[in-house]
Amino acid sequence: xxxxxxxxxxxxxxxxxxxxxxxxxxxxxxxxxxxxxxxxxxxxxxxxxxxxxxxxxxxxxxxxxxxxxxxxxxxxxxxxxxxxxxxxxxxxxxxxxxxxxxxxxxxxxxxxxxxxxxxxxxxxxxxxxxxxxxxxxxxxxxxxxxxxxxxxxxxxxxxxxxxxxxxxxxxxxxxxxxxxxxxxxxxxxxxxxxxxxxxxxxxxxxxxxxxxxxxxxxxxxxxxxxxxxxx
Numbered sequence: 001x002x003x004x005x006x007x008x009x010x011x012x013x014x015x016x017x018x019x020x021x022x023x024x025x026x027x028x029x030x031x032x033x034x035x036x037x038x039x040x041x042x043x044x045x046x047x048x049x050x051x052x053x054x055x056x057x058x059x060x061x062x063x064x065x066x067x068x069x070x071x072x073x074x075x076x077x078x079x080x081x082x083x084x085x086x087x088x089x090x091x092x093x094x095x096x097x098x099x100x101x102x103x104x105x106x107x108x109x110x111x112x113x114x115x116x117x118x119x120x121x122x123x124x125x126x127x128x129x130x131x132x133x134x135x136x137x138x139x140x141x142x143x144x145x146x147x148x149x150x151x152x153x154x155x156x157x158x159x160x161x162x163x164x165x166x167x168x169x170x171x172x173x174x175x176x177x178x179x180x181x182x183x184x185x186x187x188x189x190x191x192x193x194x195x196x197x198x199x200x201x202x203x204x205x206x207x208x209x210x211x212x213x214x215x216x217x218x219x220x221x222x223x224x225x226x227x228x229x230x231x
Contacts, residue, residue, distance in 0.1 A: 160183075
């Protein structure tokens with residue numbers, strides 16, 4: 001086949017006609033009939049405020065059910081330092097979680113950076129104010145605190161999911177990690193209110209461990225959810 005024959009073949013080829021106007025009209029009418037207006041999400045600050053409220057209420061309620069010997073036995077400086085750091089971290093993490101369920105929202109911290117900042121900040125403030133280097137009942141007391149703190153965080157995360165149910169997580173792994181970090185902060189807050197064990201090793205291993213375990217569980221659930229969605 002020469003060039004002239006190829007040109008003639010292309011010239012004679014018929015372009016398939018698109019759907020007619022009547023067909024397009026029927027399609028548009030059927031689509032429009034099934035569409036419903038979507039209520040916009042509340043402002044980001046309001047969603048973040050809801051999260052802060054949820055985590056604060058869960059942490060305080062859980063501690064109240066167990067008692068407040070921890071915060072009662074702290075001196076004024078330790079009380080101010082520990083709970084100021086926890087409050088700041090919650091106020092930073094809550095908007096970050098909201099941003100993960102709003103497509104296109106600009107993030108200030110990556111999920112890993114947020115977890116790292118939280119873990120280092122909590123460990124630093126606990127080490128600063130509590131210098132009891134005994135390890136009495138290290139494993140027995142530690143596992144109890146780990147279970148109580150993680151359980152508190154899980155309950156807070158479930159309530160937070162209800163509060164953010166209308167959002168859409170574009171990256172479930174990121175949302176899971178940030179959600180787990182915030183849940184861990186609720187668990188640590190509960191422990192600082194309740195736990196009277198001020199041994200340094202106990203605080204750095206088991207209380208900070210609640211944050212790390214909760215974050216890991218959140219990331220794992222998010223990864224599993226995203227994997228199931230892509231199959």
